[in-house]
Amino acid sequence: MIRTVSAVLATSVLAGAAGMAAxxxxxxxxxxxxxxxxxxxxxxxxxxxxxxxxxxxxxxxxxxxxxxxxxxxxxxxxxxxxxxxxxxxxxxxxxxxxxxxxxxxxxxxxxxxxxxxxxxxxxRARVIYYDRNDVENPPQTYLDLANDAYEGMVCIRSSSNIYNLSLLGSIIHHHGEEAALDWATGVVENFARDPQGGDTDQLRGIVSGECEISIGNTYYFARALSSDVDGLTGSTDMIGIVFPNQETTGTHxxxxxxxxxxxxxxxxxxxxxxxxxxxxxxxxxxxxxxxxxxxxxxxxxSDALSEMIPEGGFTRDMTNLSILGENQAAAQRIFNEAGWE
Ligand SMILES: [Fe+2]
CATH class of the missing domain: 3.40.190.10 (Periplasmic binding protein-like II)
Structure with a gap:
């Protein structure tokens, strides 16, 4: 009796194991x-x-x-x-x-x-894009984006966007909360329009002439170089790229x-x-x-990425990514305080 039961058990265990493997x-x-x-x-x-x-x-x-x-x-x-x-x-x-x-x-x-x-x-790198025809001296750092020289020129998406929260998280890490608030306030003063749309829409703004400077992830622009992107393909030559902070903390x-x-x-x-x-x-x-x-x-x-990056590559920010997550809440608070919608 006992032997029969254990034989049945053994069979079902084997069948189970075989089933899992399959x-x-x-x-x-x-x-x-x-x-x-x-x-x-x-x-x-x-x-x-x-x-x-x-x-x-x-x-x-x-x-x-x-x-x-x-x-x-x-x-x-x-x-x-x-x-x-x-x-x-x-x-x-x-x-x-x-x-x-x-x-x-x-x-x-x-x-x-x-x-x-x-x-x-x-x-993915978060880089600065600019209108080659209108911007002689594009910003070379993220902090430069708050410079008075760029008043009314900057298009960037909303502050609730996670990419911007992480970018500000890195600025908090490198420069402290006070400097981060000064920066966000300065960028808001330089807005060409209220934040709207995604990273690709900021590039479209440069093409349409609504903005002269924008921030976006690298793959959005690379996509326009290598495939059909409405409002961008055919116009990418007018857009210049800066990999920011090459002399300082590296590109975010x-x-x-x-x-x-x-x-x-x-x-x-x-x-x-x-x-x-x-x-x-x-x-x-x-x-x-x-x-x-x-x-x-x-x-x-990829060919498109190779075309975008500076000869000899670029220096990236080596901050441990966990820190960007830890700074999320502070970043949202600072964006709100700066009036960045
Ligand atoms: Fe994205």
Whole structure:
């Protein structure tokens, strides 16, 4: 009797194990919204045989979903853009530590959480764009944007935008809150119009003549160089680019980052996916498909990115990205105080 029961148990355990091996999968909640990413996920399945299931959405909605699902969540990975957002996920207890010698060796130390709660996989720089015809001496630093010389010339998106919160977070880190408030107030005085639209709309403002100077992430401009972007393609020659703070703190960069969720049911597959993202093929892919910079040094950049960056490359701000997240609340308070909508 006893032997029969244990035989049945053994059989079902084996069947269970075989079933799991046949249906290995990893479930990704991602706020990356680039069509070209499909290829990135396919590459992982081709390499490992592990199926990738993906739920795409707004980062805040995905975080709310993770919170509501709690320990029943099917999610293994949370992936997003901007250090500020991955910080929010961490702060909400949605991530778990995931140590990996592969990731330690591949990802630069300032590009990962000190306790392995998340890793960054691609970089974007937040640079200054200007109208080559109208601006003889473009700003060379972020602080310069507050200079009286640029009164009525600057277009930039709203202060609730996470990219701007992280930029101000870096200014707080380097110069302190008082200087950050002076800066934000000075930039508001230089606005050409009330904040509106995304980074691409600020570039369109330069083309239409509404603004002379704007701030935006590198991949938006690279996209206009390499594909059809309404209102930009065909007009990119009139736009000059400054990689700011080359003589000081380096150009502010942000990241796309991912971590393993707190209740990941497929933790091994999740870690394999993160390691895959740090591999040469996936790293090169971030650049060739979405015009981001790989975090792993020495890989080829897309043609559009190569065209944009200064000869000999540029110096980036090496501040640990966790600090940008920690400064989010102060940044929003300072933006509000400065009247930056
Ligand atoms: Fe973006």
């Amino acid at each position: 249906a290995q999968e990893v479930n990704i909640y991602t706020s990356r919204h680039y069509d070209t990413d499909e290829r990135l996920y396919q590459g992982f399945t081709e390499e490992t045989g592990i199926t990738v299931n993906r739920i795409e959405g707004n980062a805040d909605e995905l975080m709310a979903r993770l919170q509501a699902e709690g320990s029943n969540s099917p999610a293994d990975i949370f992936m997003t853009v901007d250090a500020g957002r991955i910080y929010r996920a961490l702060d909400a207890g949605l991530l778990q530590s995931a140590h990996s010698d592969v990731l330690d060796a591949r990802i630069p130390v300032e590009m990962r959480h000190p306790e392995d709660m998340w890793y960054a996989f691609s970089l 960069v942000n990241v796309s980052a991912a971590g393993i969720t707190a209740h990941s049911p497929n933790r091994d597959a999740a870690l394999a996916f993160l390691e895959y993202l740090s591999g040469d093929a996936a790293q090169a892919y971030f650049s060739s498909q979405n015009n981001e910079f790989p975090v792993v040094e020495g890989l080829d950049l």
